[in-house]
Amino acid sequence: MTTIRIYPDNAPTNLLFTTDDSQKIRQRLQDIGVQFEQWPTQPELQPGCAPEQVLAAYQDDIERLQQQHGYQAVDVISLDANHPDKAALRQKFLSEHTHSEDEVRFFAAGEGLFTLHQDGKVYEVHCVAGDLISVPANTPHWFDMGPHPRFVAIRWFTNPEGWVAQFTGSDIANLFNRLEENA
Numbered sequence: 001m002t003t004i005r006i007y008p009d010n011a012p013t014n015l016l017f018t019t020d021d022s023q024k025i026r027q028r029l030q031d032i033g034v035q036f037e038q039w040p041t042q043p044e045l046q047p048g049c050a051p052e053q054v055l056a057a058y059q060d061d062i063e064r065l066q067q068q069h070g071y072q073a074v075d076v077i078s079l080d081a082n083h084p085d086k087a088a089l090r091q092k093f094l095s096e097h098t099h100s101e102d103e104v105r106f107f108a109a110g111e112g113l114f115t116l117h118q119d120g121k122v123y124e125v126h127c128v129a130g131d132l133i134s135v136p137a138n139t140p141h142w143f144d145m146g147p148h149p150r151f152v153a154i155r156w157f158t159n160p161e162g163w164v165a166q167f168t169g170s171d172i173a174n175l176f177n178r179l180e181e182n183a
């Protein structure tokens with residue numbers, strides 16, 4: 001189930017707000033400039049399936065987003081707990097960082113925890129299959145795929161070569177929640 005949890009950025013135990021209501025999640029994220037949508041899930045899409053199958057299943061919505069924001073490229077990332085580099089892949093985005101372009105993800109299957117740091121608050125968004133989230137360029141955030149990652153995600157890029165993480169050097173991510181196993 002998709003959930004959001006909001007904390008002051010200096011008080012990781014002081015939960016200010018939480019809900020699993022889609023409209024409220026969407027509204028809270030919209031308030032900080034984050035696009036959040038839910039698209040119908042397609043249970044046949046699972047880790048290991050062909051990227052072309054995933055792209056074909058959501059072709060209309062993919063093109064709509066590209067036109068809305070001018071994204072130039074789309075790809076599919078698929079990961080499961082048998083991946084030999086899962087620990088390194090998880091570690092890569094666990095610390096606070098930014099990108100010079102939007103980070104746009106649609107979860108066709110599985111789950112992940114996006115945490116955004118904006119306006120003195122921390123927004124933990126537990127995304128599951130059917131969720132689209134767009135983290136705006138230059139917004140500090142981190143991402144946890146968990147110790148046993150499992151997801152299929154569509155990614156949009158303005159410039160795939162330029163999509164690199166700029167780490168802020170803050171250890172704030174260590175103070176907040178990681179993806180809960182079997183969540």
Ligand SMILES: [Fe+2]
Binds near residue numbers: 097103141142143165
């Ligand atoms: Fe990122």
